[in-house]
Amino acid sequence: MSVNPVQHLWLTSGWWTDSGVTGISRDQLVEKWVAAATKPKPEKKVFLYEMRAWSGELGRREWIKNLFDARVATLAAVETKVPFDEPESWDEVSRLFGSYVDPLARASGEFRDVAHSRRPEGLPQRLASVVREMARKVPPIARGAMIVSQDGGVIDSQLSADQFIADPSARHEILTVVAMRGYIALLRDYVAALGGSGQELPEGITAEIIDAFESRIALLISEYGQPPPPPRELAAEEEAQVDRLLDETLKDNPDLLADHNANLVGEAWSRARKTLQGMVARGEDVTHAGILFTKLASVRQDYNRAEWRIVSREQSYEERVGLDIGKGGTDDRGSFGSHLSERRVELTQILAVARKALEDVPMEPCWERDFAIEALADGGARFESGDFASIRQFVLSAWRDDAPKNARSKTREQAAAAVEFILHSAVQSVAAREDLGDHAY
Known part of the structure; x- marks a missing residue:
């Protein structure tokens, strides 16, 4: 699929305006862009998701702030439907879309079609939506491989982004392998959830259906190799070691607690714990918990939600790290582990x-x-x-x-x-x- 930018949009100032209204939000701009973008293009649902994801990733990059400006980067990064009447800034966001977001979204989005073209054959129509959704989960896998790579991520710098967009075929083979191994894992996990061959199957699932999946999995493995193994159960001492690394990171960096809401740090701790446990389960050598800083940054982004949800926790943050933070009063930061019913x-x-x-x-x-x-x-x-x-x-x-x-x-x-x-x-x-x-x- 072509990753050429759709220049006819971002070269026209105010192309998104409707009846003279110049206010718009990032997500609304994405929707208008996807609708007007030139064909061929990824499936609409996938294209929308990838445009938003790449816009967010690029908006947080320092080189984007330098190439455009900080306000443009902020408008691109923040996922919101709140309109801002800043036509000049939106012109620049459109230029960012045309130069980088659109071509990158097309590059990752095309792997939906790559995966769907290799779907299991002979399945009943009632499973069509299940198979479609599995293919839609593949572009984020490709995007992750594009962002983090042993050879350098494609958006690490303006140079790396320009080089990729100029010649995406240079990485297409390795990205296809990563994406298809991810697709194999999705198929494998689906079969495992059904029970697999030789097991008692759910109502409506026949041995022929299982065979169709397993045959396709075997064929894809012969072409692309084995996917990462599913995570194993951790031993108690392994879980304790992960917790110790996280606790040591917090105690060695008191500014994390001084500069952030305890709930934010607690949620970051929880996410980092899950990631580190997954790494241990995959056999990786985990010697530090520096990922806590990355998770804290991502938690901050996740406070953009349509509703405020209070989620029950199993263990309080204060109990976990042995701290006494804001108990009562107007400075109450809340507890990571408040036993509140959702x-x-x-x-x-x-x-x-x-x-x-x-x-x-x-x-x-x-x-x-x-x-x-x-x-x-x-x-x-x-x-x-x-x-x-x-x-x-x-x-x-x-x-x-x-x-x-x-x-x-x-x-x-x-x-x-x-x-x-x-x-x-x-x-x-x-x-x-x-x-x-x-x-x-």
Whole structure:
């Protein structure tokens, strides 16, 4: 598939406008781009997903910030449906799409068709959707291999990205092997979930269906090699060693706790633990837990959600690392392991109540607190669904060159962390209440 950029779009200023409305969000721009992009192109669902994913990856790269500017990188990186009326910046985001995001999305997206063309044969129609969804999981596998490679990731630098886009065939063979081994693993896991040959099969699944899958798996293995083995169960001492590495990393880096909400660090700890356990299960030598820093960065991005969800945990973060953080009071950061039953509550109500609670906190006025209160105005309408990752970018932009007169922070980065902490603390304290009805607003 061609990975040539669709120049006719990004060379036309304001191509996305509708009836003179110039405000748009990143995700809306992606949708319009995919609809207007030249054919041949990946399946719509896959193309949308890959465009969003590559936009996010590129928006976080320093060389993109230098090539375009920080605001363009932020607009490209933040997954949101909140429109911003910044036509000049969106023109530049469109140029980023045309130069890099679109060709990379086509390059990874094409592996959906590569995998689907090698699907098991002779399956009943009722399994068509199952097989289609398996093929749709292959492009992210290819994308991961493009981003992280022993030969260097394709977006490590502007030079590496330009070289790949100019000649994607140079890596196509190795990417095909990685993608198809991933597809084999998906087929293998599906058969294992059904029980496999010789086992009692679920209703509607026949021995012929199992044979069709296993025959295809054997054929693909003969062409592309064995996929990574499924992870094994870890021994208790192996799990304990992973936990020790994570705990040591936290204790050796106290700034992680000082600069971040405990819930964020706790979630990063949990994700890092899962990744490290997987590495151990695959036989890799795990000697440190530096991945915790990467997971913390990804957790920050994941606070862009349509609803605020409170999830029960099995073990408190404080118990895990032997720390006593913010027990009670208005500075309560919450607990990584609060035994709360999962529930959903109306986000607008939470944000409105959180704003009222924050206004009532007995603390000296400061720029950071005032900014957080303003962010929660009108039920947080300015920021879709408590998108604290994007709020951080707004703080950085609002700080300007000189510090505000009543700011407590010395730098814009400290101010962004402070505002984010204030917001998380306020929202967490409200969301943890058993009955929001007792706190009318």
